[in-house]
Amino acid sequence: MTAVARRARGATSGAGRLAAALLSPTFVVLGLVVGYPLVAALRESVFREGTDLDESGFVVEGSRFVGVDNYTAIFAGESAVRFWNAFGNTTLFTVITVALEVVIGVAMALVMHHAIRWRGIVRASILVPWAVPTAVSALLWRWIFQADGVANSIIGQQILWTTEGWQAKFAVILADVWKTAPFVGLLVLAGLQIIPNDVYEAARVDGASPWRQFWRITLPLVKPALLVAVLFRVLDALRMFDLPFVLIGSRKESVETLSMVAFDEASSLRFGPAAAYATILFVYVAVTALVFVRLLGADVIGAARERARK
Amino acid sequence: MGVRTTVSRATAALGVAVLLASCGSGGDGGGGEQPGGALEGRGEVTFATGKDTSGNMQKLVDEWNSSHPNEQVRIIELPESADAQRQQMVQNAQVKSDAYTILNLDVVWTAEFAANRWVVELPADTVDAGKFLEPAVKTAKYRDKLYAAPVYSDGGLLYYRKDLLDAAGLQPPKTWAELTAACQAVKATQPAIGCYAGQFEKYEGLTVNFDEAVHSAGGDVVDASGKPVVDSPEAKAGLDALVTGFQQGVIPQKAITYKEEEGRRAFQAGELLFHRQWPYQWNLAGKTDGSSQVAGKFDVAPLPGLNGPGSSTLGGHNFAISAFGKNKATALDFIKFFTSEPSQRSNLLATSQAPTLASLYDDAELIKQFPYLPTLKESILSAKPRPQAVRYGDVTQAIQEAAYAALTGAKPSDVALKDLQAKLQELLK
Numbered sequence: 001m002t003a004v005a006r007r008a009r010g011a012t013s014g015a016g017r018l019a020a021a022l023l024s025p026t027f028v029v030l031g032l033v034v035g036y037p038l039v040a041a042l043r044e045s046v047f048r049e050g051t052d053l054d055e056s057g058f059v060v061e062g063s064r065f066v067g068v069d070n071y072t073a074i075f076a077g078e079s080a081v082r083f084w085n086a087f088g089n090t091t092l093f094t095v096i097t098v099a100l101e102v103v104i105g106v107a108m109a110l111v112m113h114h115a116i117r118w119r120g121i122v123r124a125s126i127l128v129p130w131a132v133p134t135a136v137s138a139l140l141w142r143w144i145f146q147a148d149g150v151a152n153s154i155i156g157q158q159i160l161w162t163t164e165g166w167q168a169k170f171a172v173i174l175a176d177v178w179k180t181a182p183f184v185g186l187l188v189l190a191g192l193q194i195i196p197n198d199v200y201e202a203a204r205v206d207g208a209s210p211w212r213q214f215w216r217i218t219l220p221l222v223k224p225a226l227l228v229a230v231l232f233r234v235l236d237a238l239r240m241f242d243l244p245f246v247l248i249g250s251r252k253e254s255v256e257t258l259s260m261v262a263f264d265e266a267s268s269l270r271f272g273p274a275a276a277y278a279t280i281l282f283v284y285v286a287v288t289a290l291v292f293v294r295l296l297g298a299d300v301i302g303a304a305r306e307r308a309r310k
Numbered sequence: 311m312g313v314r315t316t317v318s319r320a321t322a323a324l325g326v327a328v329l330l331a332s333c334g335s336g337g338d339g340g341g342g343e344q345p346g347g348a349l350e351g352r353g354e355v356t357f358a359t360g361k362d363t364s365g366n367m368q369k370l371v372d373e374w375n376s377s378h379p380n381e382q383v384r385i386i387e388l389p390e391s392a393d394a395q396r397q398q399m400v401q402n403a404q405v406k407s408d409a410y411t412i413l414n415l416d417v418v419w420t421a422e423f424a425a426n427r428w429v430v431e432l433p434a435d436t437v438d439a440g441k442f443l444e445p446a447v448k449t450a451k452y453r454d455k456l457y458a459a460p461v462y463s464d465g466g467l468l469y470y471r472k473d474l475l476d477a478a479g480l481q482p483p484k485t486w487a488e489l490t491a492a493c494q495a496v497k498a499t500q501p502a503i504g505c506y507a508g509q510f511e512k513y514e515g516l517t518v519n520f521d522e523a524v525h526s527a528g529g530d531v532v533d534a535s536g537k538p539v540v541d542s543p544e545a546k547a548g549l550d551a552l553v554t555g556f557q558q559g560v561i562p563q564k565a566i567t568y569k570e571e572e573g574r575r576a577f578q579a580g581e582l583l584f585h586r587q588w589p590y591q592w593n594l595a596g597k598t599d600g601s602s603q604v605a606g607k608f609d610v611a612p613l614p615g616l617n618g619p620g621s622s623t624l625g626g627h628n629f630a631i632s633a634f635g636k637n638k639a640t641a642l643d644f645i646k647f648f649t650s651e652p653s654q655r656s657n658l659l660a661t662s663q664a665p666t667l668a669s670l671y672d673d674a675e676l677i678k679q680f681p682y683l684p685t686l687k688e689s690i691l692s693a694k695p696r697p698q699a700v701r702y703g704d705v706t707q708a709i710q711e712a713a714y715a716a717l718t719g720a721k722p723s724d725v726a727l728k729d730l731q732a733k734l735q736e737l738l739k
Contacts, residue, residue: 053700057453059426146572147564162511162567164718249512251707267397268703 045275070276090257094237097176105184113192130182138246141175168254172244184229191225231292238285349638358386359414366660381640403428411635417449417626418702424452425700429630432456445693446666450628459645460666464625465689469585473607482611486551489614504562508586511569512714517706518623520713523548525694526620532697538734541727549723578602610682624693708733
């Protein structure tokens with residue numbers, strides 16, 4: 001009895017050890033790729049580099065531990081204005097672009113799903129913007145939005161898109177929606193394709209209008225895919241950097257995002273404050289992701305979990 | 311993502327730097343004698359520079375290498391953007407890497423690199439003060455000590471449409487009032503033409519143009535001792551010249567989006583009567599292959615000012631020796647070779663970048679090929695440097711912030727200057 005129990009326990013702990021051994025490479029990689037940069041950034045954010053000069057004009061070297069000073073400095077005085085402006089821009093861009101992308105992306109997916117002729121061409125052409133690197137598409141849009149550009153000749157007015165103001169925000173939003181709506185479209189299309197056709201047939205037999213079919217069948221059944229797409233887009237948009245940076249330029253209040261502030265600090269060699277900004281952005285992104293998964297039930301890795309619970 | 315990478319790399323760099331510092335720093339006696347001060351060692355060296363667009367740098371390096379088989383120089387090309395170049399050099403300096411020996415520095419980086427001890431002091435006789443343009447030599451100094459050798463200089467010129475001024479019977483303007491008057495006269499027959507543009511987008515070019523306006527009105531951003539003095543009536547007069555230029559349409563509205571290239575396109579399309587620009591525009595605007603509408607119709611003059619000739623902002627590049635590079639004696643010899651008269655002449659011919667040796671500006675043969683040389687010499691000799699600050703990045707951003715706010719009407723010019731003064735006092739104390 002005891003021997004059997006011991007053998008059983010030995011077997012489980014042996015299996016556990018084997019499992020740990022087999023998993024350890026993954027943990028090491030995760031630790032190096034995810035853990036180390038996070039910890040390093042956190043550590044960096046509580047130090048500050050010397051900027052004082054000695055009598056002969058040389059920088060006094062070395063960084064010193066400043067505790068949470070880098071964080072409190074963000075919320076004080078002029079940097080607070082800059083931070084909240086960047087926070088506002090980041091949030092505004094995220095909300096508006098993702099909302100537009102959902103509407104346009106769903107429409108694109110429906111077109112791609114129903115296209116019978118030239119199906120391949122329609123799908124490929126809708127995906128082209130997504131395939132263009134962001135910095136390149138930002139350059140393209142800058143060319144469109146320059147003073148003598150295409151945008152101004154189409155509307156027949158001279159709007160200086162890249163100067164401070166709402167027009168700059170509009171330009172960024174338009175360029176971002178153009179670029180990433182296809183991504184939402186692609187994920188939603190994948191969701192559409194697993195909806196069985198008999199559901200629609202049954203609805204048609206019951207006399208449901210196409211509009212009703214969309215609201216009652218398509219949307220609920222495509223919701224899991226759509227939520228994942230929205231989650232990805234939100235996380236992506238919160239980190240927006242290259243598009244406003246290239247399209248409008250750095251240090252422009254109207255479009256400065258949190259990533260741009262962090263970058264700007266880092267390129268001024270203030271790595272401590274830069275790390276603090278990056279950490280705050282990280283927390284913001286993490287909290288948003290959590291809220292999404294918990295409240296809206298975005299199902300990123302949940303399919304398997306669900307099955308396991310059953 | 312990019313930010314995280316930069317930060318983590320910086321952290322790693324910092325870690326290594328701390329380690330190294332704890333291992334091997336004996337003498338922290340302040341300024342004077344540093345172990346890196348001795349320029350010793352011969353052998354292979356590397357030369358970190360921006361893009362060698364003309365290929366002439368490689369040509370000169372090949373020439374050096376063929377006569378110095380044991381002291382080969384290798385070019386390391388850095389990214390095209392100046393910010394990215396600076397960042398790579400700074401990151402290398404922070405880990406005390408010996409990857410770069412010779413550094414091609416923008417004139418505004420001298421103070422930062424010298425104050426951080428990333429570059430070594432050079433012997434005073436590296437640069438013959440009698441032969442080099444004095445303003446260019448000044449940009450290579452930090453606290454009166456030489457840290458680099460001036461290789462390329464640069465000064466602003468007033469490009470003007472000679473055909474239109476001639477038709478109106480006018481001379482190129484020496485003051486802003488004359489410029490506006492000339493513009494009114496030309497507009498009588500050419501109503502569509504824009505008067506004047508410079509570089510007014512919010513970037514380094516705006517700092518250049520703002521400084522020029524302030525200096526040309528007799529003001530200063532910082533005084534000789536490095537104290538900010540930008541809250542002055544003269545500085546206000548300079549800034550106001552630009553602000554009213556925009557308000558009255560002397561400067562076209564869209565010029566607020568102009569960097570060098572946008573302005574050049576406008577000038578070449580015949581949209582501008584006057585254009586403040588660097589010498590590089592001369593060759594491009596003079597092309598007769600159809601890319602320029604103004605080929606043969608323009609000339610250059612010194613920049614105008616408030617009550618007389620204006621004063622340009624100084625541009626250019628200097629070569630310095632990294633404190634952590636090997637074979638510094640070879641590096642110094644190579645820098646001397648690169649700044650010698652034959653090298654500078656070949657550089658000018660190949661790249662049309664402004665040389666730093668005064669004699670080349672008076673060379674009849676060169677003037678034949680580059681007719682703007684005498685005007686450019688005048689421009690550089692009366693040019694003023696941008697503030698020489700260790701935290702130059704912050705200083706130039708403060709200037710851009712203030713100038714952009716004033717030009718776009720977000721702040722009245724006196725408020726913008728007052729705010730700028732306060733900010734500079736904090737940054738330069």
